[in-house]
Amino acid sequence: xxxxxxxxxxxxxxxxxxxxxxxxxxxxxxxxxxxxxxxxxxxxxxxxxxxxxxxxxxxxxxxxx
Numbered sequence: 001x002x003x004x005x006x007x008x009x010x011x012x013x014x015x016x017x018x019x020x021x022x023x024x025x026x027x028x029x030x031x032x033x034x035x036x037x038x039x040x041x042x043x044x045x046x047x048x049x050x051x052x053x054x055x056x057x058x059x060x061x062x063x064x065x
Contacts, residue, residue, distance in 0.1 A: 002061040006034040008052050023047050 009019050009030075016030045023030075025044065032038035040048065040060075049056045 001039050002036065002063060003033060004059050004061075005030070005048065008054075008059065009034075012052075019051075022051060 009016070014022075016027045016034075020027045020030045023044065024047075029038065029040075029044075033040055045056050045060060049059055052059065
C-alpha cells in the first residue's frame with residue numbers, strides 16, 4: 001500500500017518526531033510507514049486521517065493484490 005504521509009507531514013512543516021508524538025507512536029513507526037515497510041493498523045490510520053483532517057483514502061492508496 002502506498003501513502004502520502006511524508007508529503008503531508010512535510011507540507012505542514014512537521015518532523016517525524018513531532019508527528020509521532022501527536023499520534024502517540026514512535027518515530028520508527030512513522031519512518032516505517034513513510035517508507036512503505038509497515039501498514040498501520042486501522043486505528044492508527046484513522047488517527048492519521050483525523051490529524052490531517054482528510055479521508056483515509058486520500059492518505060493511503062490501496063493498489064490491490
